[in-house]
Amino acid sequence: MKKIVKHDQDVIRQHNKQMILDIIKEKRPISRAEITKITKLSPTSVGRIVGELCEQGLVRETELSSGGVGRKAIMLDIDPQAVFSIGVDIGKKIVRFGVMEFSGKLLYELPVGHTAIETEADRTIDLIADTINRLVKEQGLDRSKLIGIGIGVPGVIDHERGVVQYSSTLGWRNVPLAAQIKERTGIDTVTDNDLKVKILAEYLCGSARGSKKTALIELGTGVGSSLIIDGEIFRGGSNSAGELGHTTLDPNGNLCECGKRGCLQTYIDESAILHEANRIVEIGDIGQLFEAARSDESWAKEIISRTSLYIGIAINNIVCMYNPDAVILSGNMVENYSDIVSLIEEQCAQVVWEPFRGGFKILASDLKERSIVIGAASLVLNNYVNQS
């Protein structure tokens, strides 16, 4: 039995409000009549919702001629600086911060080095809280307009309670991150899985704009994925759908950091590739591998070829399970060494199940290393509009 209860009426109202706000953001300035035309809502509903948005200070009226002859129409625009949010991306070696204004524009960005895996979670939490407190002060941000902090974290995240249940990248277990950051900054905080906010960012303002069902594969220090369907993040039963890196290819394969053998990430994450290369030549990063391949060194070409084969397999497997209309490839390797993308596409022509070939696009991430900060900050702005 579908559990549809009365409060769905509220959900619809919130969705309509979000929709109108998105239209104003996109077409600014725009008249009430045009919004009515686009949304097919009644003029009364549009008027009521616009009234609410004006009262909240998110939208304001501006008097402008609307093109043709005749009297001037009252146009609507957002107040781009009505409110702000802060996005945080906790990576393995860098914590990125960003301040986003209500329009969705990132005003300020700050990467800070850290060494999560070698220190206690508390040290990273201190670093984040201190940086935010400093940033608010230095940038002269109006705390009354600062509506929240959003944090993207690699791992299994209970986004409802704001707890990092498990992060192998950071070496964390059961860290009540959102509560601790709120305690030390006084600012409401939400946290979510990094790839879930990343796909949200690509959907809102990146390469997934206009796609209805987009999957994202992250290739980096680990391998993960996420999916967004008609603007809704696909979460699974406990917000942990998309653990592509720990799907098993070979029960006798290489040992993964998780304790299992033959996880997909042991074929294509950066440490696996470097480990493979270092059997032959000592190199410190992926860049040297691609350099060697460009110098026609056969060991490097072989490793890149094998990597692209297994990335092709990862694409096949995600397409078989999710049947998306687009797959975004993101992460250091595909973003900075684009030589590999055409090799991956060649492999896909072989290793993708035939009925799916041609049925989806392979896209690069538009937002690259800024995507998690943007997604995390957007999450806060979206929540604010929906809760108000």
Add this chain to the structure above:
Amino acid sequence: MKKIVKHDQDVIRQHNKQMILDIIKEKRPISRAEITKITKLSPTSVGRIVGELCEQGLVRETELSSGGVGRKAIMLDIDPQAVFSIGVDIGKKIVRFGVMEFSGKLLYELPVGHTAIETEADRTIDLIADTINRLVKEQGLDRSKLIGIGIGVPGVIDHERGVVQYSSTLGWRNVPLAAQIKERTGIDTVTDNDLKVKILAEYLCGSARGSKKTALIELGTGVGSSLIIDGEIFRGGSNSAGELGHTTLDPNGNLCECGKRGCLQTYIDESAILHEANRIVEIGDIGQLFEAARSDESWAKEIISRTSLYIGIAINNIVCMYNPDAVILSGNMVENYSDIVSLIEEQCAQVVWEPFRGGFKILASDLKERSIVIGAASLVLNNYVNQS
């Protein structure tokens, strides 16, 4: 931008109607007041919706004492035979038919042998249409109450247009099945992927009742999967999510019927298992393999052990991608040779990614070989209520 437009109001109304109908079906007989209490809808809304259902002839009033002292309350009950639907399950060797009354009860079942792969699609379509026409006549079904036929088909199905785009099991490509059955029977027909209607059946009246996010793995002539989230079938971009059998484990593995190498189903579908067994001892079916294992023959025990390992991997991979709270195992092998289930559970303790262990249940299919017929017939009943 979320595409939420005005017609969502209708969606809510339909959901509420479906919810009330489901409650009446479950608690029959029940009073309006009790429905109001359960749904938290306003008495006015409940009254209006119940009125609609009565007008459609789906629900009727019955006068009954409601337990305690005092005046008799007017109770509501469904009319179990208000309408009927026919469910059809096209398998590789058997086409199953079932007549379902409005209460969800299967009144009549009929399996008919066929040999899809050796004949034209037209022959199977003739068989289905002729059988339904005969069945309607012989069973004396009232055509005015027969609201539709639902057909579950293995393969890639365009459920919106009623077209079988690709079915390797049946050897079909681009067969406009729904239109052809409607033409030959005069009865509205819908068609959908067999595992998608199967999980619907398990959700409505089988082992997935009460689960919020249930995945199903089918192990049979091929391997497939499906997912239902809060009562909604997970479809992906073109209704083809869940092609677990064609996810790749090993690019150098055995050749699959799809033309790729190392597809998951080449490890665990029945033909793969029989092929493996026949290297050692000539056997004709899975039953002989399990018999040999019970007689302690080591080749048989080894094959069953390896199969349970790879089924464990299939479970890990679906749990990683979908993060369900339950996984239903279905198909001949797990349903008829339950010896293997405890072996699979043992393997899961090793091969499932650690953060997911204990986070989901492994269930057997309750409805077994009747599940597709039930799901297909239910699809028609659900559509009818929603469209009326």
